[in-house]
Amino acid sequence: MNLFLTGGAGYVGSACLRHLLKNGHNAIAYDNLIEGNRGSVPGGRLVVGDIADVDAMADCMRSERIDAVLHFAAAASVPESIKNPEFYYRSNVLGTKGVLDAMRRSGVRRIIFSSTAATYGFHARMPMTEDAPQTPQVPYGSTKLAAEWLIKDYAKAYGMGYTIFRYFNASGADIDGEHGEDRRDESHLIPLALAVAVGRRPRLLIFGDDFETQDGTCVRDYIHVDDLAQAHELAVESLEPGMGRAFNLGSGTGVTVLEVLRACEEAVGFPINHEIVDRRPGDPGVLIACPQRAMRQLGWSPRYTDIRQIVGSAWRWRRTHPDGYREPAEPAIEVDALYAGR
Numbered sequence: 001m002n003l004f005l006t007g008g009a010g011y012v013g014s015a016c017l018r019h020l021l022k023n024g025h026n027a028i029a030y031d032n033l034i035e036g037n038r039g040s041v042p043g044g045r046l047v048v049g050d051i052a053d054v055d056a057m058a059d060c061m062r063s064e065r066i067d068a069v070l071h072f073a074a075a076a077s078v079p080e081s082i083k084n085p086e087f088y089y090r091s092n093v094l095g096t097k098g099v100l101d102a103m104r105r106s107g108v109r110r111i112i113f114s115s116t117a118a119t120y121g122f123h124a125r126m127p128m129t130e131d132a133p134q135t136p137q138v139p140y141g142s143t144k145l146a147a148e149w150l151i152k153d154y155a156k157a158y159g160m161g162y163t164i165f166r167y168f169n170a171s172g173a174d175i176d177g178e179h180g181e182d183r184r185d186e187s188h189l190i191p192l193a194l195a196v197a198v199g200r201r202p203r204l205l206i207f208g209d210d211f212e213t214q215d216g217t218c219v220r221d222y223i224h225v226d227d228l229a230q231a232h233e234l235a236v237e238s239l240e241p242g243m244g245r246a247f248n249l250g251s252g253t254g255v256t257v258l259e260v261l262r263a264c265e266e267a268v269g270f271p272i273n274h275e276i277v278d279r280r281p282g283d284p285g286v287l288i289a290c291p292q293r294a295m296r297q298l299g300w301s302p303r304y305t306d307i308r309q310i311v312g313s314a315w316r317w318r319r320t321h322p323d324g325y326r327e328p329a330e331p332a333i334e335v336d337a338l339y340a341g342r
């Protein structure tokens with residue numbers, strides 16, 4: 001199929017892009033490169049542009065005869081969303097509306113959307129199934145839920161089909177060690193712990209040890225980025241206009257922050273400097289997915305479910321790329337060049 005990946009130079013988007021290319025699809029990344037990395041996208045597969053630019057997306061979808069859109073582009077940091085909700089509503093809600101409008105204009109009728117466990121908010125019952133009430137507690141979760149509503153309403157009115165994936169904690173790096181997680185402004189646990197290990201940060205801050213969990217630190221469900229990529233491939237291949245589905249993507253097991261830290265120390269082979277500090281606003285104590293629906297309905301089977309495998313892959317990449325991505329050898333196609341004279 002011909003696939004258009006917004007945010008296709010980002011962490012999860014680029015892992016899916018590479019996976020889809022490897023499995024015989026024709027896919028291009030559309031990314032503004034604010035958080036994305038050119039080096040994460042194979043040569044000639046990148047169109048540089050913003051999801052605020054509906055015309056550019058519609059032109060690209062038309063000229064590339066796109067069959068389905070995978071919409072990854074988003075702002076995705078919980079703490080930043082609390083400080084700057086305006087940017088989150090603009091990127092995640094208006095941005096999604098722009099993607100849907102470009103699809104309408106160019107006649108694309110399938111969308112796969114990257115949503116999040118943060119749309120559920122705080123719940124006592126774990127693991128979380130897809131029919132748990134969606135009561136987000138932070139702007140990141142609210143904006144992703146609003147985007148889900150947009151997609152559902154557009155799909156019903158305009159004959160589109162959608163798959164919504166609610167990711168739990170996307171983590172790890174390509175198993176081949178060539179690609180990994182590299183953001184300008186990192187807020188996630190595993191890359192921050194490994195940044196301390198390579199000497200790029202002085203210490204890891206652990207946000208709270210007074211939660212009601214086995215060791216007092218937060219429990220999360222870490223899911224390998226290659227397993228997310230497999231779910232996207234299965235969804236793309238089975239999605240038809242008129243269909244509407246939502247799936248949790250997690251491993252089904254919970255791991256505490258201290259257990260992640262121990263796994264990181266085991267991978268790197270030495271202690272990682274850390275300090276326990278106050279809770280971070282908006283952090284639920286426990287988030288664990290029930291992934292049964294995706295397994296049953298898509299035939300999804302996550303492969304890298306042990307936190308040591310996940311952290312090990314992240315470390316293989318970080319150890320060999322302490323400075324993250326460098327410029328790739330092959331030039332990208334610039335959107336201005338592609339659509340010059342439009």
Ligand code: UDP
Nearest residue numbers: 078187188189192205206207218257280283
């Ligand atoms: N965390 C932490 N220190 C950090 C970053 C994260 O203790 O520097 C904790 C955070 O409180 C949460 C878990 O690690 O319990 C995972 O956080 P992350 O930001 O990676 O993902 P989130 O669960 O917010 O999507």
